[in-house]
Amino acid sequence: METDLFLDEVLSRVKEFLASSQTEDEIRPSDSHTSLSRTSDLQLPLEGRGLDAALDDIEQVLRHSVRTTAPGFMNPLWGGLSITSIAGELVTAATNTAMYTYEIAPIATLIESTILKRIAELAEFGTSQGTLTTGGSNGNLLGMLCARQAKFPMSSHAGVDGTKMVAFVSEESHYSFNIASNVIGIGHSNLIKVRCNEHGQMRPDALEEEIEYAIQEGRIPFAVLATSGTTVKGSFDPLREIAGVAHKYDLWMHVDAAWGGSCLFSSQYRSLMDGIELADSFCWDAHKMMGIPLICSAFIVKDAEILQTVCSNGNTAHYLYIETGENVDLGRYSLQCGRRNDALKLWLAWREIGDAGWASMVERFMQLANYLEDRVKNHPSLELMSERMWTNVCFRYVGGSSMDERNQINAELRQRLIQDGRFMVSRSTINQSIVLRSVVANRSITEASLDAFLERVISLGKDIERGLPQQ
């Protein structure tokens, strides 16, 4: 088969997969790990199989993939389809390059710089620098690394004794901060979890108490890590008050806006991140609510020099960076060497719909989440399990006669929902209660798909209840 024809055939299969994802009931193939391992042909052959066989392979992959663009997909904090972004992925692969130097990625460098500048502007960060990273987890790592560098300017060169250094984060924060604590050399136990209020927001008074206590204990605070959009409840920490505390103690403030950062587009919801301009750095996943295919994530910092220092190669990369007088090579601001052009797909999508398009998308998601919340609140068999600030809707089926039984029902319900294959939501725990965490971050979701989702939850819940042993 010729290359041209092959590409046409691939595209037609991808188009068919995407179109049928909007209409197919089943969004997740039901094969178990054991049966899929047994029935699929994944062996790497001694002799090549050719392009025709590659088409069969592609069909096999599509047949056994979760349809994450389908309206029933409300599981992680991402999903849905941006067609310009998919085009961007294709062009990125076709123009295969690495983002380290302008020389090798001229237009891509300008595109990434344009995006970073615009994101910084949205947060009113003034002149700043940033980089696209491998995700919010690495954005948080960079934030902590910059904080460490700011407090201990010799650390990138001489290393640190991290045993006394402490950073502060909300008890509802993402687990990536634990990993980052390990990587930057302070260890999990030096990441202090600050108490939250009943809405899941970090309490500024509790933060100050923890900082005071740490100082009295002879420890060295260096970073306050706030969250805009927590993973489970979608809570936003009060940034302005937290910045007040961070500045009082001369601490770096980083904001994990991986999930909630998109509120900055909407004049209606921007206030959720009131005070972001007071932070030193933040990260934002365009691959979450903005629906850009993974991976697409930004880290922005006010002090460009600090980012450059933590990403310094110690002048050993003479084979890559050649002084041209212009500091335009983005590799100087990244922990990676080879790095994909993740900017293109976001740039294309942004040019397609503009700031106004992002704003209406965010507002539509909130409208749908309000709808889901109302339906949950008004149904006697359902219970909303946390106050809503963003598009996370945490709820449970109300059944059983004890806490244990209710948890058992909801755990089983979620399991059956996944086996059923029509809707996917995640399972979380809030105050020892098992909850279904559904999120609206997928452009295919409609009021009708949410109605169908709740109907399914209720009917599965009733079935499970009927199967419980009688008291």
Ligand SMILES: Cc1ncc(COP(=O)(O)O)c(C=O)c1O
């Ligand atoms: C609040 C928050 N921060 C960071 C992350 C990590 O983002 P990524 O998966 O892009 O590394 C997540 C992931 O869900 C998250 O919910």
